Amino acid sequence: MAKRFQHILPLFSTILLLVVTAGESGSYSKTIPFQGYQPEKLTHLHFYFHDVISGDKPTAIRVIMPPVTNSTAVSSFGVVVIADNLLTEGPDPRSKEIGRAQGMYASTDMNILSFTMVFNLVFTEGEFNGSTVSMYGRNPIFSKVREFPIIGGTGAFRFARGYAQPLTYSLSGLDAVVEYNVFISH
Ligand SMILES: *[C@@H]1O[C@H](CO)[C@@H](O)[C@H](O)[C@H]1NC(C)=O
Numbered sequence: 459m460a461k462r463f464q465h466i467l468p469l470f471s472t473i474l475l476l477v478v479t480a481g482e483s484g485s486y487s488k489t490i491p492f493q494g495y496q497p498e499k500l501t502h503l504h505f506y507f508h509d510v511i512s513g514d515k516p517t518a519i520r521v522i523m524p525p526v527t528n529s530t531a532v533s534s535f536g537v538v539v540i541a542d543n544l545l546t547e548g549p550d551p552r553s554k555e556i557g558r559a560q561g562m563y564a565s566t567d568m569n570i571l572s573f574t575m576v577f578n579l580v581f582t583e584g585e586f587n588g589s590t591v592s593m594y595g596r597n598p599i600f601s602k603v604r605e606f607p608i609i610g611g612t613g614a615f616r617f618a619r620g621y622a623q624p625l626t627y628s629l630s631g632l633d634a635v636v637e638y639n640v641f642i643s644h
């Protein structure tokens with residue numbers, strides 16, 4: 459039975475090709491099957507983020523200090539910090555560097571201390587060397603449970619989405635070491 463249809467198949471392909479070609483001409487968009495499509499993977503990353511504000515080698519710098527009002531006094535509302543923070547394998551800043559967190563955070567809650575985080579995680583080690591992940595989210599820093607969406611990526615992390623869970627590991631003055639667990643589908 460199957461044999462009867464074999465000669466029809468090339469005809470179908472030709473018709474399909476004609477339809478696709480017709481759709482392309484003069485149109486501003488084209489949707490094609492994703493050539494490099496592979497089933498998605500889930501990658502779990504675990505590392506430590508070093509937010510160093512004090513000392514002679516800070517990696518996070520306050521660039522905007524709003525005028526002091528009652529609301530800024532409570533939550534530092536309006537403060538903007540630009541950071542190029544070290545990411546390491548262990549909690550010790552001298553442990554193996556795996557990348558940098560480059561971006562900014564801004565105090566955007568009038569009532570509690572909570573930041574809006576806008577970061578690119580730039581990996582410099584292992585199979586993800588050269589790949590980046592974009593992280594964006596709300597960070598009420600004194601809450602135990604916090605979560606930021608992963609909203610995209612480059613290189614090995616193209617089409618990334620997922621979430622990051624930060625956990626404050628240690629605080630000394632304003633400097634913080636934050637443990638991160640990041641789950642990425644890509
Ligand atoms: C700040 O709070 C004090 C005490 O509650 C109040 O008297 C004052 O008007 C407030 N100032 C501003 C700028 O809101």
Ligand SMILES: *[C@@H]1O[C@H](CO)[C@@H](O)[C@H](O)[C@H]1NC(C)=O
Nearest residue numbers: 581582583584585586587588
């Ligand atoms: C990461 O990639 C850069 C650029 O290709 C290369 O110079 C560097 O040696 C790599 N680092 C590691 C640890 O493989």
